[in-house]
Amino acid sequence: MERIYIFSRFERFWHWMQALLVIGMLVTGFEIHGSYRLLGFTLAHQVHTVAAWALIILWVFAIFWHFTTGEWRQYIPTMQGVDKIIRHYAWGIFQGEPHPFKITRARKHNPMQAQTYLAIKVLLNPLIWISGLLYLYYNELAALGYGLDLGTIALAHTIGAFLMLAFLISHLYLITTGDTVTEQLRAMITGWEHGDEKNTK
Numbered sequence: 622m623e624r625i626y627i628f629s630r631f632e633r634f635w636h637w638m639q640a641l642l643v644i645g646m647l648v649t650g651f652e653i654h655g656s657y658r659l660l661g662f663t664l665a666h667q668v669h670t671v672a673a674w675a676l677i678i679l680w681v682f683a684i685f686w687h688f689t690t691g692e693w694r695q696y697i698p699t700m701q702g703v704d705k706i707i708r709h710y711a712w713g714i715f716q717g718e719p720h721p722f723k724i725t726r727a728r729k730h731n732p733m734q735a736q737t738y739l740a741i742k743v744l745l746n747p748l749i750w751i752s753g754l755l756y757l758y759y760n761e762l763a764a765l766g767y768g769l770d771l772g773t774i775a776l777a778h779t780i781g782a783f784l785m786l787a788f789l790i791s792h793l794y795l796i797t798t799g800d801t802v803t804e805q806l807r808a809m810i811t812g813w814e815h816g817d818e819k820n821t822k
């Protein structure tokens with residue numbers, strides 16, 4: 622079977638760090654929100670703030686990486702083949718049909734994945750990031766005369782958090798739908814699609 626090296630070392634590092642930080646931010650964020658008590662408000666708030674800066678730094682590095690490597694092209698949206706992919710996830714997958722999209726090095730995400738990831742990068746991440754920073758510096762901005770409505774900031778940030786949670790749940794389901802349940806997970810660990818660990822770079 623053909624093996625393709627699709628996820629570079631930086632990409633895998635960025636993916637797993639982001640996963641860790643986003644899950645940490647969901648757990649602490651919803652505690653701050655008052656949904657449950659786990660660490661206690663003060664500690665949850667401290668962890669959330671430290672993780673927020675780590676996530677922002679990671680995103681800045683990832684943006685730099687996308688532009689310097691040209692990998693941003695992976696996310697150019699296209700409608701070509703979207704109908705086949707929708708049909709596959711709604712029907713074909715339950716009949717054991719093979720996935721209609723074949724991965725190449727130049728196009729490693731199917732059109733639906735590329736559109737979803739693009740929306741996360743250009744809409745959802747900035748929504749969380751900007752609302753989070755406004756939340757964090759609300760008092761300082763008010764002292765400078767930029768009085769903002771805290772309720773609106775909190776609502777925008779919480780909507781972003783729910784959208785991130787919805788993405789995480791669908792992402793966890795979709796990564797189990799490769800040729801085998803763990804194939805896509807393996808690819809994000811080793812870098813190789815259909816690869817084996819001995820050949821990782």
Ligand code: HEM
Nearest residue numbers: 643646647650651653654673750753754756757775779782
């Ligand atoms: C995936 C990333 C993130 C998730 C899922 C998330 C989630 C949440 C949630 C659910 C809340 C509670 C909102 C409320 O009830 O009003 C919250 C609060 C907050 N978040 Fe985030 N957040 C994320 C990223 C960030 C970032 C990047 C920053 C800052 C740069 C940030 C700063 C804050 C602040 C300052 C609060 C309010 C804490 C307080 O009330 O004192 N968050 N977050």
